[in-house]
Amino acid sequence: MEDNVLVDSSWFIQRYREGKDPFRLLEASDFDHEFYSCGVVMTEVCRGVRNRRLYEAIRKDFAVMCWVPTTAMVCELATDLAWELAGKGFTMQVTDLVIAASALTTDAMVLTLDSDFSRIPGLRVIDTLT
Amino acid sequence: MKMTMHIDEALLEEVMAATGAASKTAAVHEALRKVAVKYRQRERWKRDLGMSAEELVAAFDPDVALGLRGHLTEDEPALVAEEAKTYGG
Numbered sequence: 163m164e165d166n167v168l169v170d171s172s173w174f175i176q177r178y179r180e181g182k183d184p185f186r187l188l189e190a191s192d193f194d195h196e197f198y199s200c201g202v203v204m205t206e207v208c209r210g211v212r213n214r215r216l217y218e219a220i221r222k223d224f225a226v227m228c229w230v231p232t233t234a235m236v237c238e239l240a241t242d243l244a245w246e247l248a249g250k251g252f253t254m255q256v257t258d259l260v261i262a263a264s265a266l267t268t269d270a271m272v273l274t275l276d277s278d279f280s281r282i283p284g285l286r287v288i289d290t291l292t
Numbered sequence: 293m294k295m296t297m298h299i300d301e302a303l304l305e306e307v308m309a310a311t312g313a314a315s316k317t318a319a320v321h322e323a324l325r326k327v328a329v330k331y332r333q334r335e336r337w338k339r340d341l342g343m344s345a346e347e348l349v350a351a352f353d354p355d356v357a358l359g360l361r362g363h364l365t366e367d368e369p370a371l372v373a374e375e376a377k378t379y380g381g
Contacts, residue, residue: 175352175354178349178352179349179352180349181345181346181348181349183348186338188337189338196326196329206357206358210352210353210356210357210358211351212352212353216341216348216352219339219341222336223336226332226333
């Protein structure tokens, strides 16, 4: 079975920094994955766009991703993760907690360059699409 | 929509096992959804932005995107708080 992959903001942002179109890279991947996103990822990525034409293109690119709605269940899981990690002395960004909870609720791996995600119990983390 | 279709029984059972679908209808729906999603993504993402690498870099501000978030890679350490400063007095 193919794996679900939730693509984190950090992966998108790094690709733009390199002058590469991240969605073309997703399209060019082997497509054994089903690519997911959630609201906070789109918001983080899109606020960095300086150009309206690119902004509108990226919004359309996100629109065809599989969407994980930020439901009450996702928020409750993010809260549990936050509390659990805080108890271990680690305070993680709320956006990252929501992304992690979104991935866990869809049994998706997270494609990210942010090593903090590896602290989430049970979350599968990858940093490349190979 | 209700339809009458001829589907290979063994293939349908295999799809049910692969998707974990609880019914034949759910299995067919999931298989169709996956194909539709991939088609939709492939059709959208194969477009050309018409921008060079340099133009793409210039059109994106990673610092704004990152906001208060930390580092991107190990080569770029996370932001750390400055030492507290004493003002006045």
